[in-house]
Amino acid sequence: MRYEAPQTLNQAVNVFSEFNGLKRILAGGTDILVQLRTDVIQPELLMNIKDIEELGKIELFDNFWKIGAGVSAANITRNKEFSKEWPGITEGVGLIGSTQIQNRATLVGNLSNASPAADGVPALVAANAMVEIVGRNGNRKLEILSLISGPGKLNMKSDEFISHILIPRQNKNSSDCYIRFIPRTEMDIAVVGCGVNLSVENNNISAVKVVLGAVGPKVIFSEEASNSLLGASLNADSLSKLQEICERDAKPIDDKRGTIDFRRKVAGVLAKRAVEKAYKRIMEDS
Amino acid sequence: MKKVHVSTTINGDNKEFLCDTRETLLDALRDHLALTGSKEGCGTGDCGACSVIFEGEVICSCLALAVEAEGKNIDTIEGMANDGKLHILQKKFLEHAALQCGICTPGILMASKSLLQQNKEPTKEEVRFWLAGNLCRCTGYDKIINAVLDAAKEMRETV
Amino acid sequence: MALDNENKNFFDVVGTRPIRPDGIEKVTGQARFGADAYLPGMLHGIILRSPHAHAEILNIDTTSLDNDPSVKAIVTRKDFSPDLKGEDWNILENVMADQKALYDGHAIAAVACSSLLEARDAVKKIRVKYSLLPHVTDVEEAMKEGAPIIREGVARSSVPKDMHPNIVGYHESGHGNVEKGFIEADLIIEETFKTEAAHQGYIEPHACLVNMMPDGKGEVWCCTQGHFNVAKVCAKLLGTDASQIRVTASEIGGGFGGKTAVFIEPVALALSKKANRPVKMVMSRSEVFRATGPTSSTSMLVKIGMKKDGKITAASGTFKLQGGAFPGSPMAESAMCAFAPYDLEHVKNVGWDVMCNRPKQAAYRAPGSPMAAFAVESVIDDLCKKLKLDPIETRLKNAVKEGSKASFGPRFERIGLVETLESAKSHPHYLAPLKDGYGRGISCGFWFNFGGETSVSLALAEDGTASLSVGTPDIGGSRASMCQIVSEELSIPYEKVRATIADTATLGYNEISHGSRVTFATGLATIKAARDMKRKLCARAASNWGLEEDAVYWEKGYVKPAGPNAGNHDPLSIIDIAKTMGRTGGPIVGHFEASPEGAGVSFATHIVDAKVDRETGFTSVDRYTVIQDAGKAIHPAYVEGQFQGGAAQGIGWALNEEYIYDEKGVLQNAGFLDYRIPVASDLPKIDTVIVEVPNPGHPYGVRGVGETSICPPLAAIANAVSNSVGIRMKELPMSPPRILKAIEENNG
């Protein structure tokens, strides 16, 4: 296995696009090293992007945040300004693994690994985040739902990789939330996850996106659940309707982490709880 | 395949070794540098027995490649005691009987050290969550948590 | 000089909490565990394992490795002794498959290469042709008609004739007439319970470094609970003499019973023999889960009859334990422990040993007892609820005492169950009001404990310090306790005693560190060895003074003349005698070799508060208290540690730990991410109370403490959870999907 650790993004693009053969990016390594060890993958080139300075920053522009592909989860959760604006995305990132994992894992790695259970992803989708992709032919931007095509699969060409995540500024009277269910308190992969992004006007929900994780081959944006809340006030009725739709929209499988029935039920419960929590955040802020 | 030459700093010493690119940092510490204090309980990031401090932050050395050590600063359990003087955490672990078999102890000490560097007065809850990636099967964690809290207290008092 | 049977009640060192002698090594990373040894020129061995639950091995093709220069040796079953029988054959069959792969993870072949990466690559190139056979992994399924038969003709003669061929062992015990007893009852509850297999989950994977010399002498370094047993098993499997294999026990990173069995050492020796080089083998975590010895999974039927006042009139239980693809599940232990806490006129215990396509079960802390307690204590809890009785008072009413006839036969000597229950009753935890939504669970538990072959040696140095050699690996701080005992007996400072785990060529045979036997048996042997030394010190002083041996006596580190007739000699300290021993008759060494009995059974009572999130089935444990009879706690901190560790493991087993096989019989969760042992943030503080009711079979009153602590938690948690949700949980683990399903079935 060839190992490269380029110092600049340009070098990285060159190294990566010029190599023909099985190749992978090494970000935090918390997925790929496990895959190497368990023989899931044997790449011929591994390119470490953590030494690239321009990928190691969290930047705030006029109308978006830009998080580099080399930024660790711990550095995202430590960023007070970001986590205040996007508490839900921060929650998702903060739930990835242990202290040790947090210090290495990246949000881009979480996304690129394309596990349906990735904790970082639902809240990103709910926030309408995009990725910036670099390759031989320059940059392009892509929505996250279009980026992920299935379990472990991304819509990217072989010379491309992700350089940044772009997250819009949060709106007024809005907040987000991510909750997951695991059987322990830590160190588990989500059995179900739910991210929501919510805006409130005059006590009614004026914009909302409900996204479910670990209950399908990729994250599920439940349009019906989201629409059901639109214009509604938050009460037992609207919440139980939301819960019902999410139970229905979840398309989980039976596996070692949970049964179909269980996951459906819990998807509904989490959606309800996540919406309540996001709503509470908005009320507390105003 | 030809091996790669790596120069790095471990516990303040300049070290060099040759490794296969597929080897982990844990493999290099143990097999090439005779630093067997870091343990492999799983090799997949789940147990924390391999915890080291890498550029100031605690990580699982089984989830870093050996080649990533190039030019970096790494602290391992072997460097925790200073000139034969135990670190307060080490002392407290002994006093509180916070180890039974002791296989998890190096990793837990490294993780606790990094906690106390960032948080001088952690709560019980904070210690438990910080150490959630360090499995201990012998103790039920109680004495470990007590030892860390007591060490934090003594460190606050001595500084 | 009646030193020998002196039972001690007052102690100077025993009962204190000194720093353990191996502590510094363990907090500085110096301690050498199984995988921490290296030899020049050593190779790395890796085992190829079956991906199938049950298959005939048609052909093992290693030709692709023929020209690979990194491959130094390949072994298969034909490299082991061909003529073993009985349990020896079973062990070999488990270590390396013969004609059939019997479970997912079963060893098929092994290679040794110059580096670990090369070995990992090489093993993937071996081609095995299998012919798949139908398989079964569930204990009830294995007994159904048409279930694949794991092996014909293994059933013991005690198994009734008409039983399924996968039932290979049968146990029955008890007394009285249960039918009669049930007629006297006001309320009878009969229920079926199931538990899944759990793994000991020690953090250190099995590891060894071996070297087989051309002359047939082998050296083994490994992490094991019983290195003498490793020597014995390796010799048998390789067809050589036990004395030819010298085994040194490394520091051991947890065992809990799982490192009593032998897996990789014989394979490493076979590889080393072929390659003529040292071979190191270290299991991966997934190998540990797939191919070592988890517990049995169980299916249990328990029936108990009770009077309105709480008196149990009769109890019976059938305990069906699956022990993997081999005979030997601890079903007799389940049956015998099930009702042991209760004084019953009519009781019947039945055990079935069932084979399945799973790895050969191994001991795990009080093997068989925790599951049985789960079933029995659940039924008792339901009886109490239905009859509106207090759970502790009811248990007290039925509790066994000194002289009670045990459900498994003999009469109890002095025991401490009542004391643990009384202590629970007045414990602040039990008196505290229950928080909203929580359920409280109580359970008792029992374990026999064990003595076994023991041999120790205690040598006096010229400066009056002592070196103790024991043959039982230290799995939880036992060296500290042994040093305390020597210090206590010889009246020399604790720091002046050094305890070493001697290799198999140095001491007589020592039984494995299991059965909670170390502090009891090795401790007893250490006391006797110290007393042997004191006798020799007295004899030496007497001879120096020209006196008869009985004209002197020992007092607190000094030999003194016994009275005015003995003359006016200044007392001789141990240092005085040691200084001149070379000139006065040679080295002074105390020994003890025997198989002590009287291990002294032990009982515990646990209390737990837990709450279930009714929407997700998630259980949080809020408060936990362990109350257990230790007889006498030598080092209370390590006794508490055993209590807490056992409780934590029991909590994991009760809530989330389980072996999950898919429909092909392949283990789905062979790693710590999905085999969910408790992490620090899952657990509350685990409070402990050490009850000390001395064991009459030990000079200090010590009872084993290591195992009883895992007996009550499954039941205590099940009772707490059942009380929280208002539904009896009959299957472990009570994972969130199971709890949620139970809640929904109850609602609809």
Ligand SMILES: Cc1cc2nc3c(=O)[nH]c(=O)nc-3n(C[C@H](O)[C@H](O)[C@H](O)COP(=O)(O)OP(=O)(O)OC[C@H]3O[C@@H](n4cnc5c(N)ncnc54)[C@H](O)[C@@H]3O)c2cc1C
């Ligand atoms: C013990 C443990 C616990 C865990 N717990 C959780 C958890 O609770 N929740 C959770 O969601 N995950 C968890 N994970 C999985 C993992 O930590 C996360 O998915 C993490 O975010 C991955 O990030 P990374 O930077 O380490 O990825 P890497 O391993 O470096 O990369 C992951 C994949 O993405 C590719 N990749 C990385 N960066 C790029 C890029 N810029 N462009 C294109 N492709 C790229 C890599 O080639 C690789 O295929 C856990 C892992 C472990 C070992």
Ligand code: FES
């Ligand atoms: S060995 Fe690295 S986390 Fe277990």
Ligand code: FES
């Ligand atoms: S002390 Fe044994 S694993 Fe922690």
